[in-house]
Amino acid sequence: MINSRQLTLQLTVRYFIAALFWIPVVFFSLLLVRNTIPYFSFSQEFSFIQERAVLFARSIYKYSFYTHIFAGMVCISTALIQFSTLIIKKRKRIHIWSGRIYVMVVLLLGAPTGLYMSFFAKGSYWERILFMFMAVYWFYTTMQGFTTILKKNVLAHKIWMIRSYSMAMTAVTFRVYYILFYYFGMDLLHNYEISLWISVLGNMLVAEFLIFRKSRTYLKTFLT
């Protein structure tokens, strides 16, 4: 039997862990959004554009890039409020509408443009394949999340949306690893490749771990 003091302690620890997870997530997500805004000046000064000048000469690649970064900005911004239990319980309309925007942007803009750009991605064949996998996986998980909620299967919707969000967050975690390895003196190309693999696989593992924890607590409810 748990007394009220123990319960308070448990809640405090839970909130603390949640804060430890969400504060960096929110901070880095907003930082990425902020740093993406200058790209909409459509200037050619950015090194990302300069080193792909040949590709940017093709209008399809150029439009794909701008569409993709716009989609990324919208996805990351809207997804931040999707996991808040407070919003889900008290302001369900916000959750529904931001969820709709997220799904539409991923399915119609983010994933298709990401898949197209993955063919010209930096790195070896393996990195290109990884980018393709990311685009397809992001698309598939978002679509599954969307179809499950249409069927009113909330638990499956949560699971698929966690997976989808983990893929959206690779843009953020990749940069965190990249800067971290850069700081420790790793050369740029190896740093890029390693950061990419760690961010994708790491995010997938974290997502599966969270799903496992969630399903375990869900299964426990049947036992009690």
Added chain:
Amino acid sequence: MKRIIYTAVALIICASVFGIADYFNAKKQGILVNYTDDVQTTEAVIPEKKNEITAVKEEIITDTKKEFKKDAKPAKKIAKTKVKDVHYTGIIPNLAITEKTKNPVIEKISLMDMLQAKTTDVNNDSTLQVDNKRRINMEMFSRAPIREKKLKARK
């Protein structure tokens, strides 16, 4: 709602078809960007600075030579016992040092770039070695920001 899913699936198929087609097209034309040759180096050679330095040195040397020729009499007075030959090379560096303090042209050799890049002089041939210590800022959290810094440094 099904329409959205069908449209999305159609877009994904289109993206993959266009991607494959454009990829092979670009490969045929040889316009695919090769990133693998971009190896990071810790040494940055600044030839412009080197030219500047040598130019200034030459200027000083030639000037001093001319002055030496012009003011042959006082020079003789000073170096009468030591140097008989006007073109004696051993005397030139000393004169160059004295000229450096007078001549403002030397101030053109700005080492601000070196200081900003945390560089240290290694050799006399103006080859600079960049410190391994790297700085992080908020602007790096973007697409290829580190490369951007590198390009600026090259400029």
